[in-house]
Amino acid sequence: MSLLELSGVDKKFRGLHALSDVEMSVSEGEIVGVIGPNGAGKTTLFNVICGALKPDSGSVRFSGTDVTGRKPETIARRGMVRTFQLMRPFASMTVAENVSLAAQHHTRGAARLRDHATEVVARVGLEEWAHRPATELPTAGLKRLELARALAARPRVLLLDEVLAGLLPAEREPVLDLLAELREQDGTTLVFIEHIMAAVMRLSDRVLVLDQGAVLATGTPDEVTADPRVIDAYLGEEPTTDADA
Ligand SMILES: Nc1ncnc2c1ncn2[C@@H]1O[C@H](COP(=O)(O)OP(=O)(O)OP(=O)(O)O)[C@@H](O)[C@H]1O
Ligand SMILES: [Mg+2]
DSSP: OEEEEEEEEEEEETTEEEEEEEEEEEETTOEEEEEOSTTSSHHHHHHHHTTSSOOSEEEEEETTEEOTTOOHHHHHHTTEEEOOSSOOOOTTSBHHHHHHHHHTTTOOSHHHHHHHHHHHHHHTTOGGGTTSBGGGOOHHHHHHHHHHHHHTTOOSEEEEESTTTTOOHHHHHHHHHHHHHHHHHHOOEEEEEOSOHHHHHHHOSEEEEEETTEEEEEEOHHHHHHOHHHIIIIITSOOOOGGGO
16 A cells, blocks of 8 residues: 555646646655656645645545645644755754754653754754754755754655755765665655756655656656656756856
8 A cells, every 4th residue: 555645636826737637656665756857846746745735636645544735734743744945944043953843743842852853963964063053054954954854753754855956976975875774774755856866766766757747757767767758858958057057
């Protein structure tokens, strides 16, 4: 049985068909990569799954329950937690305080809350930053904090929206190791949106390709990267570099 199941999900923004009849099924413990061009609907898909947006039609089932259109807090409390493409920590708080805040609905008692926050901060490698303002973090640190805030909620399914974007190759490695460890040690199910194909190839059991709001292909990383339609719609694109800007 699948842990997360989308059926016929449709979402329009005025004239724009952002999601079109999307079917998706994720099993417990699976790692699914979501790829596709800019504007394909990847973040919108997460917004629908996590309750930030209500689909116009179709359903989202999580762990056997229909959660379509439920509030984000309700869905998070049930164990489905996402990170945001644009990180938005509370600037007036320290790194540890930001993580504690994210943990508070999921951990009872001040001492346990503090211990859990400390453990999560260490797990993402931010110990040395724990008591500094979140605003002082460089990009790589902000990404780790975003991950820590999601982990603080003890996710059963973790949805990651471009957690590697803006990181140097050397900064990506420990994050990739952590994601692999989350599945191996904690049994966490991961769905991750990513443009960095090396990461998609390394982590994914299965890849879902979105193009103009529709599922263009699903399969193993090898299958989708060999699919001419995927190459045509996405992989054949010249990557944008600073030199092009
Ligand atoms: N709240 C909104 N209101 C109106 N249009 C929106 C809204 N959110 C997204 N869109 C539009 O829907 C389309 C899909 O956007 P989305 O952010 O889901 O793409 P994406 O695949 O995540 O792209 P990227 O790779 O750039 O992050 C885009 O054309 C976007 O402009
Ligand atoms: Mg996006």
